[in-house]
Amino acid sequence: GQCTSACPVGALVETPHWHDVLHTLDGRRRVTAVQVAPATRIAIGEEFGMAPGTVSTGKMIHALRRLGFDYIFDSNFGADLTIMEEATELLGRLAAPSRHRLPLFTSCCPGWxxxxxxxxxxxxxxxxxxxxxxxxxxxxxxxxxxARTLGPGFSSGCEEPYVVSVMPCTAKKDEAVRPGMAGDLDHAVTTRELARMIKARGIAFHALPDDGAFDQPLGASTGAAQIFAASGGVMEAMVRTAAHFAGVEESLPLEWQPLRGVTQGVKTAQIPGLGKVAICNGIATAQRLLETETWRDEFIAIEVMACVGGCLGGGGEPKSMDPQVLEKRMQAVYSIDKQAPRRRSYENPDVQALYAEELEAPNSVQAHALLHTSYAARNSSRLLLMRFLDCVDRRDG
Ligand code: SF4
Known part of the structure; x- marks a missing residue:
C-alpha cells in the first residue's frame, strides 16, 4: 500500500499549527518542550530527499534544538508508560469475575x-x-x-511549559483538545509540518550531525516503545510486559512475528499463559472482525489502528510514491527495536523512577489522575465542524 494523505476517520486533513509554534518559539516567554513520535524519526528524512526507512533521530533532534526548543523529549517514554498502565489494566480485567470488559481494545489511536x-x-x-x-x-x-525536577521553568508557581508534540497523525490534533484531556499539551504538529518548519528556518537537515540525543528524564525509552509506530507493535509491546507481570515471561519469545506486517487480514497469536490476541490493521479490518460471532469470547485483547500499516502510514507522514514505503519504514522501526539495549517497557529506568517517586504503581489513584481518561458516545457534528475549519485553515498551510 501507499501512504494516505489524510486520516481515514479523524480530523481528515491537517489544521496547520506550525506558524503558531514558530511564533511562540520566537517569543520565548516560557520554557518550551517538544516530544516526538516513533513514526516521525523514520520518515522525516524523506522530506529532505532521503530514502524511506532512513533513521534520522539524531539530525531531527538537532533540528528541533535549532528551531528553539529548550527540551527535546521522546513520546516513546509515554509509550512505555502506556504499556505499563494498559498491561496492568488487561491483567485486572482478566482477573475480574465478569468478562464484560474483555476483550480489551487499545485506545492509543484517536482515529479508532x-x-x-x-x-x-x-x-x-x-x-x-x-x-x-x-x-x-x-x-x-x-x-x-x-518533571518539576527538570528546572526552574517547570516548578510550580511558574507558568506551565509550552508543550508541542510531533506526530505522524492528523487525528492527534483532535485528540489534544478532547474533553478530559485538553490542556495536556499546547499544539500537535505533523511530521510534514515539522519539515515545513525546518525548511522555513533554512536549516540544512542533511548537514546536521547524527548525534543528537533526547533530554532526560522523559526522553528514555525501550525498543517496545519504538514498535508502537507499526501495526501490531502496541500489542507486541503489551505482550512483552503483560507476560512479565503474569510471571510467564521466561517461557515466551520476545518477538511475535505473527503480529507484524501490513496484511489486511486480522493478525492473531495465542500467547501461552495469557490468551489469544488480535491485530486489526485499518478500521475496515476491525469492522470485519466485529461482524464475526466469536470475537467477544475468542480474544483477550485487540489492537486497532486506523491507518493501514499503523502510524507509519499516518496522514501526517511524508507522502511517498514508493510502493514499498510502508515496508521500508517498518523495517526501520523493527531494526531500532532489535538494537535497543532494553526491549521491554517495564525495563525503562526512568519509568521505574517515575513510579517509585510519584505514581507508586500502575493503575494507582495517582496514575489514574494523570494517565487515564474516559470516553463517551458522541455524534459527528464536532468532527464535521473541525473539517470545515480545516478547509478554511488550509489556505494558510
Ligand atoms: Fe493517527 Fe496512528 Fe491512528 Fe493513524 S494509526 S490515526 S497515525 S494514531
Whole structure:
C-alpha cells in the first residue's frame, strides 16, 4: 500500500499549527518542550530527499534544538508508560469475575476511538482507559512533580511549559483538545509540518550531525516503545510486559512475528499463559472482525489502528510514491527495536523512577489522575465542524 494523505476517520486533513509554534518559539516567554513520535524519526528524512526507512533521530533532534526548543523529549517514554498502565489494566480485567470488559481494545489511536464513540458506543467499556503516549507525556511534562525536577521553568508557581508534540497523525490534533484531556499539551504538529518548519528556518537537515540525543528524564525509552509506530507493535509491546507481570515471561519469545506486517487480514497469536490476541490493521479490518460471532469470547485483547500499516502510514507522514514505503519504514522501526539495549517497557529506568517517586504503581489513584481518561458516545457534528475549519485553515498551510 501507499501512504494516505489524510486520516481515514479523524480530523481528515491537517489544521496547520506550525506558524503558531514558530511564533511562540520566537517569543520565548516560557520554557518550551517538544516530544516526538516513533513514526516521525523514520520518515522525516524523506522530506529532505532521503530514502524511506532512513533513521534520522539524531539530525531531527538537532533540528528541533535549532528551531528553539529548550527540551527535546521522546513520546516513546509515554509509550512505555502506556504499556505499563494498559498491561496492568488487561491483567485486572482478566482477573475480574465478569468478562464484560474483555476483550480489551487499545485506545492509543484517536482515529479508532473516534470511530467507536460515533459508530459503536456499545464497545466503549472495552476501550483501555489508558491515555495515548502523546497525552500521557504531555500531562507529565506539564503537571507532574517528576518533571518539576527538570528546572526552574517547570516548578510550580511558574507558568506551565509550552508543550508541542510531533506526530505522524492528523487525528492527534483532535485528540489534544478532547474533553478530559485538553490542556495536556499546547499544539500537535505533523511530521510534514515539522519539515515545513525546518525548511522555513533554512536549516540544512542533511548537514546536521547524527548525534543528537533526547533530554532526560522523559526522553528514555525501550525498543517496545519504538514498535508502537507499526501495526501490531502496541500489542507486541503489551505482550512483552503483560507476560512479565503474569510471571510467564521466561517461557515466551520476545518477538511475535505473527503480529507484524501490513496484511489486511486480522493478525492473531495465542500467547501461552495469557490468551489469544488480535491485530486489526485499518478500521475496515476491525469492522470485519466485529461482524464475526466469536470475537467477544475468542480474544483477550485487540489492537486497532486506523491507518493501514499503523502510524507509519499516518496522514501526517511524508507522502511517498514508493510502493514499498510502508515496508521500508517498518523495517526501520523493527531494526531500532532489535538494537535497543532494553526491549521491554517495564525495563525503562526512568519509568521505574517515575513510579517509585510519584505514581507508586500502575493503575494507582495517582496514575489514574494523570494517565487515564474516559470516553463517551458522541455524534459527528464536532468532527464535521473541525473539517470545515480545516478547509478554511488550509489556505494558510
Ligand atoms: Fe493517527 Fe496512528 Fe491512528 Fe493513524 S494509526 S490515526 S497515525 S494514531
Amino acid at each position: 476511538v473516534n470511530w467507536v464513540e460515533i459508530n459503536r458506543p456499545d464497545l466503549l467499556p472495552h476501550l483501555s482507559t489508558a491515555k495515548s503516549p502523546q497525552q500521557m507525556h504531555g500531562a507529565l511534562t506539564k503537571r507532574s512533580a517528576f
